[in-house]
Amino acid sequence: MRTCAQYALDQPAPAIxxxxxxxxxxxxxxxxxxxxxxxxxxxxxxxxxxxxxxxLFSVQFETGAAALTTEKQTRKRFEEYARRGPPVxxxxxxxxxxxxxxxxxxxxxxxxxxxxxxxx
Numbered sequence: 290m291r292t293c294a295q296y297a298l299d300q301p302a303p304a305i306x307x308x309x310x311x312x313x314x315x316x317x318x319x320x321x322x323x324x325x326x327x328x329x330x331x332x333x334x335x336x337x338x339x340x341x342x343x344x345l346f347s348v349q350f351e352t353g354a355a356a357l358t359t360e361k362q363t364r365k366r367f368e369e370y371a372r373r374g375p376p377v378x379x380x381x382x383x384x385x386x387x388x389x390x391x392x393x394x395x396x397x398x399x400x401x402x403x404x405x406x407x408x409x
Contacts, residue, residue: 299326301313304353306360308345313377319386320345322363324356338378344374345393360385367391 298304307329311319321342331343331346350356364371364385372386 297326298324298353298357300353300357302326302353303318304350304356304357305329305347306350306363307347310343310345310390311377312341312343314341315375317386317388319372320390321375321386322360324353324360325383326353342376363392365406 304324304326306322306324309321309329311321315320329342329347348356348359350359366370367387368390370387370389372388377386
């Protein structure tokens with residue numbers, strides 16, 4: 290598992306929390322959550338991975354630390370749907386994937402969850 294230092298997340302700087310769908314070449318679609326000071330595309334080190342990933346939405350945070358806190362809370366809240374198994378992405382970003390759409394349109398409490406650290 291990579292750390293924030295390996296991804297160069299600048300925790301004091303503004304950041305986004307993103308929610309995306311991964312459509313791997315084999316297997317069912319997966320959803321993922323992550324944080325970045327940059328675009329979602331820059332968060333995936335492998336060009337090959339980028340063709341399988343589509344952003345569903347993102348939320349701007351005043352700091353990377355706040356975005357990271359919300360990401361961790363999201364992963365914990367929905368850990369029963371966490372994907373386990375061999376990597377589906379070449380770049381190693383496989384730890385924040387879910388087997389179902391946990392924050393999609395059917396999730397009625399999305400604003401409450403993201404509002405924990407969200408800026409207006």
